[in-house]
Amino acid sequence: AQSVTQPDARVTVSEGASLQLRCKYSYSATPYLFWYVQYPRQGLQLLLKYYSGDPVVQGVNSFEAEFSKSNSSFHLQKASVHWSDSAVYFCALRSSNTNKVVFGTGTRLQVLP
Template identity: 80%
Template structure:
């Protein structure tokens, strides 16, 4: 069965430092993959999406992600974190004709 694992429930990073959020997926075939962000008291917003092609995907606000079929991963990165990046980040994979499966989310806290 398809699944998504985000091993880090919470990450704290200093403002200006780099950020990497991990995502591992389980999917038979070639997946469509997504990263969403949830700011406090808001719904989810799309950061970026991967459809088969270039493994490095650029998103909004300086985020990018890299797809690795050999590692079954889709890690999210940002070179320099801003305080406004304080949010919950969700990785998701398509279920093949059904809907998305979401990971449990990683909360990013930004320290000054």
């Protein structure tokens, strides 16, 4: 079975500070991993994705994530956040053999001016 855990329901940071949103996954094979962002009353938009190769992947708006097989993690990072980054962030995993895609419970990010 595949699953994704986002242990932090809410994160609050000040504008200009660095950010890390945590994601842990459970999957027996090589995972396809994604981070999505959801702004109020909208659908989800892709930030970045990972399948293989360099464990550090770059995404939109200067977000990046680092895959760790040993830790079963795929944490999202940003060096300096902006107030417009306030949103809900979801980590997702796609099964390589069934194409089933599951999501974590999300982390609500609030950036204080």
